[in-house]
Amino acid sequence: MANPTAAMLVIGDEILSGRTHDTNTHHLAQELTSHGIDLAEARLVPDRIDVIADAVRALSAAYDHVFTSGGIGPTHDDITADAIAVAFDVPLDVRDDARALMQAHYDSSGMELNAARLRMARIPEGATLIDNPVSIAPGFTLQNVHVMAGVPAVFQAMVASIMPTLTGGAQILSQSLRVLRGEGDIAGPLAEVAAAHPDVSIGSYPFTRDGVFGSNIVVRSTDGAAVDGVITTLARLFHVRQ
Amino acid sequence: MANPTAAMLVIGDEILSGRTHDTNTHHLAQELTSHGIDLAEARLVPDRIDVIADAVRALSAAYDHVFTSGGIGPTHDDITADAIAVAFDVPLDVRDDARALMQAHYDSSGMELNAARLRMARIPEGATLIDNPVSIAPGFTLQNVHVMAGVPAVFQAMVASIMPTLTGGAQILSQSLRVLRGEGDIAGPLAEVAAAHPDVSIGSYPFTRDGVFGSNIVVRSTDGAAVDGVITTLARLFHVRQ
Numbered sequence: 001m002a003n004p005t006a007a008m009l010v011i012g013d014e015i016l017s018g019r020t021h022d023t024n025t026h027h028l029a030q031e032l033t034s035h036g037i038d039l040a041e042a043r044l045v046p047d048r049i050d051v052i053a054d055a056v057r058a059l060s061a062a063y064d065h066v067f068t069s070g071g072i073g074p075t076h077d078d079i080t081a082d083a084i085a086v087a088f089d090v091p092l093d094v095r096d097d098a099r100a101l102m103q104a105h106y107d108s109s110g111m112e113l114n115a116a117r118l119r120m121a122r123i124p125e126g127a128t129l130i131d132n133p134v135s136i137a138p139g140f141t142l143q144n145v146h147v148m149a150g151v152p153a154v155f156q157a158m159v160a161s162i163m164p165t166l167t168g169g170a171q172i173l174s175q176s177l178r179v180l181r182g183e184g185d186i187a188g189p190l191a192e193v194a195a196a197h198p199d200v201s202i203g204s205y206p207f208t209r210d211g212v213f214g215s216n217i218v219v220r221s222t223d224g225a226a227v228d229g230v231i232t233t234l235a236r237l238f239h240v241r242q
Numbered sequence: 243m244a245n246p247t248a249a250m251l252v253i254g255d256e257i258l259s260g261r262t263h264d265t266n267t268h269h270l271a272q273e274l275t276s277h278g279i280d281l282a283e284a285r286l287v288p289d290r291i292d293v294i295a296d297a298v299r300a301l302s303a304a305y306d307h308v309f310t311s312g313g314i315g316p317t318h319d320d321i322t323a324d325a326i327a328v329a330f331d332v333p334l335d336v337r338d339d340a341r342a343l344m345q346a347h348y349d350s351s352g353m354e355l356n357a358a359r360l361r362m363a364r365i366p367e368g369a370t371l372i373d374n375p376v377s378i379a380p381g382f383t384l385q386n387v388h389v390m391a392g393v394p395a396v397f398q399a400m401v402a403s404i405m406p407t408l409t410g411g412a413q414i415l416s417q418s419l420r421v422l423r424g425e426g427d428i429a430g431p432l433a434e435v436a437a438a439h440p441d442v443s444i445g446s447y448p449f450t451r452d453g454v455f456g457s458n459i460v461v462r463s464t465d466g467a468a469v470d471g472v473i474t475t476l477a478r479l480f481h482v483r484q
Contacts, residue, residue, distance in 0.1 A: 008286075013443065013445060014445055014447060014460065015268075015271070016271055016280075016281045016282065016283075016284070017271060017275050017281070017414070017416075017462070018268060018270075018271030018272030018273075018274075018275050018281075019416075019460065020447070021265075021268045022267075022268070023263075025264075025286070026257075026260060026263045026264070027260075028260075029257070029258055029259060029260030030260030031260075032260075033259050033260050038258075039258045039259070039260075040258065040288065041258075041285065041286065041287055041288075042258070042285065042286035043283065043284065043285050043286075044250075044267070044283065044284035044285075045283055046282065046283075047445075073425055073429075073446070073448060074425050074426045074429040075425050075428075075429040075432060075433065075446040076429065076432065076433035076436050076437075076444075076446075077436075077444070077445050077446060111424075111426070111427075114426065114427075114430065115430060116425075116426050116427075116429030116430050116433075117426035117429075119429070120426075151448060172259070174259075174261075182353075183315055183316050183317050183358070184316045184353070184356065184358050184359040184362075185353075185356075185358075186317075186358075187315075187316040187317040187318065187358030187359075187361075188356065188357060188358050190317060190318065191317070191318035191358075194318050194319075195318075201255065202318075202319070203255055203256055203289075203319050204315070204317040204318075204319060205256060205262070206315060206393060218256065218261065220259070
């Protein structure tokens with residue numbers, strides 16, 4: 001059976017302008033791979049409700065899960081909850097359980113739960129909360145869309161909160177072989193091995209070090225024995241001692 | 243007049259699996275911003291001809307420019323040129339000028355221009371070549387789609403080759419203000435300033451350092467005087483010495 005599929009939606013003008021470097025996609029990719037969920041696509045969109053809502057609808061229909069990052073803070077440019085409510089045509093309002101979490105947190109910190117902070121307790125109708133052990137204001141899951149913060153420490157904590165609740169598939173196993181020959185030298189025989197083993201995925205990634213051309217060959221499959229077999233074949237073919 | 247728009251299309255299973263961290267989008271975002279072209283969207287897709295071709299068609303129709311990264315090497319998993327040919331329904335074959343560039347390079351390096359390397363001289367009909375001073379095998383531009391390598395050093399060299407050929411718009415100017423107060427404290431007054439200045443874009447990005455909550459406020463516009471004015475207003479409002 002094929003693994004569940006997922007898409008990542010990164011939201012934020014600051015990433016499109018080059019001010020901030022998105023690291024959440026890479027983190028999610030690694031977590032999903034180790035959980036047996038295939039990340040099939042990622043998109044990066046600006047802080048615009050219509051654009052976010054369109055992307056959410058398209059990705060939600062195409063994949064088993066959608067993960068979003070960014071735009072759920074207290075400021076005027078945090079509009080992801082609004083966009084999700086538009087995407088699924090549901091009301092958006094401050095919810096008692098989210099408000100209670102935040103009230104307790106701000107009371108204990110001696111800070112005021114003002115109108116801006118209360119924006120973070122607005123949850124689209126029908127959603128379940130995602131725990132945020134770092135800064136309390138929760139994320140939420142509506143249908144198959146998991147809405148999380150953009151700050152990497154908070155994003156990672158939210159991913160850790162929800163990952164155990166998701167049904168994973170077979171874990172993709174991978175092994176790699178480092179060959180000190182350029183891709184152009186090994187590409188012919190490599191293509192023959194790939195054609196003979198359609199059950200595994202074989203990727204080749206070039207590198208240069210100290211003026212030497214080399215290739216990292218990565219073999220991936222849910223079948224560990226198949227990966228072993230192909231790696232052994234390639235090691236013999238390219239005279240690499242394992 | 244609005245600035246030209248662009249999209250980035252990152253191609254590669256190795257990025258979706260979390261093996262490799264894409265840095266090309268961030269580099270392109272910075273280059274485009276300084277050139278007055280707005281990066282409006284980025285997508286990350288797997289090594290599948292149909293998926294790449296669909297994305298290329300959609301992005302090419304929606305934006306002034308599309309930049310792609312990855313999948314133009316000599317190995318069997320390098321299928322971007324094939325996907326571009328499918329997307330625009332044009333023939334794909336080895337082209338004499340691309341072959342000549344590579345023949346001269348491999349002759350001088352004492353390497354063979356074998357069948358695998360010759361794959362890199364396959365150029366969709368009607369495309370113009372993009373210079374690759376790092377490793378010679380060229381990228382290409384077909385219609386409004388610029389096809390470049392995934393290896394960051396080569397991607398960056400190709401971006402440098404084509405950027406001067408693109409018509410830029412007004413450069414977006416930005417200034418930032420570092421406020422040692424959490425976003426929840428400043429969000430209310432900040433929203434009022436944002437509403438009063440629709441000609442500038444104001445973003446807020448939280449940070450914590452040594453247990454102190456702070457916010458970086460970024461003001462962006464093509465109008466430098468407007469940015470100055472808003473930064474001065476915000477500095478007074480939040481008692482920040484500039």
